[in-house]
Amino acid sequence: MKKFALITTALVFSAGMAAAADPLEGMWRTAKDDNGNSGLIKVAPCGAKLCGTLIKAYGPDGNEMASENIGRQIISETVNDGGGKYSGKVYSPDRGKTYKSKLVLSGATLNVSGCVLGICRKGGTWKKVN
Template sequence: MKTIALAAVATLMSAGVAFAADPLEGFWRTAKDDNGESGLIHVTPCGAKLCGKLVKAYDANGKEMASDNIGRNIISETVSKGGGSYKGKIYAPDRGKTYNSKLSLSGKSLKVSGCVLGICRDGGTWSKVK
């Protein structure tokens, strides 16, 4: 009986680890783009990868604004490479382009960059909101 109880506890503990949220999950405020606008991105699992949808957009003064990109995946196909490093795709609404992304997570800061056809862009540092 003791062996069964220990096995059950071990199974539950390992399941807890398997279902632990990735540190990238949550809400992130983007850096301002070329137009001075920013957004609020909600990062969640999408299959075995991570995706981030634009849930709010802000104008250059920080006031919430309407955007055709609300609901669009800004981050897609993103996977952890370990040590706070991620690779995937990132869409830049101000340029209408999707880049191969490199994300570097450190606490509540996310350094974002991406490249397309050898042209790279610094996406600035995003801040975790919740």
């Protein structure tokens, strides 16, 4: 009986740990790109890493617009490095390039930057959407 109680306690504890969401998970509004467009990204687990999919696109006027990138993974292969820092990949629709990314989470803001072939770019500050 004691053994059963220990196993049950361990299973409940590990299930609680697995259910804890990473602070990066959720909806994020991107900064405007070179064309003045922005997007709504849904970040969720994909395997042991985090990915972010473009859910909506917005034009320079802030109104929702059609985009061939809806449904595309904008954030991929992203891992929590601790202390609010993340690394992975970010796709930039305005340039058609995937950058090795650095993400820094601070409360409800996410500073995005990345490099490809030694060329680095700041992706601006994304805002958490409730």
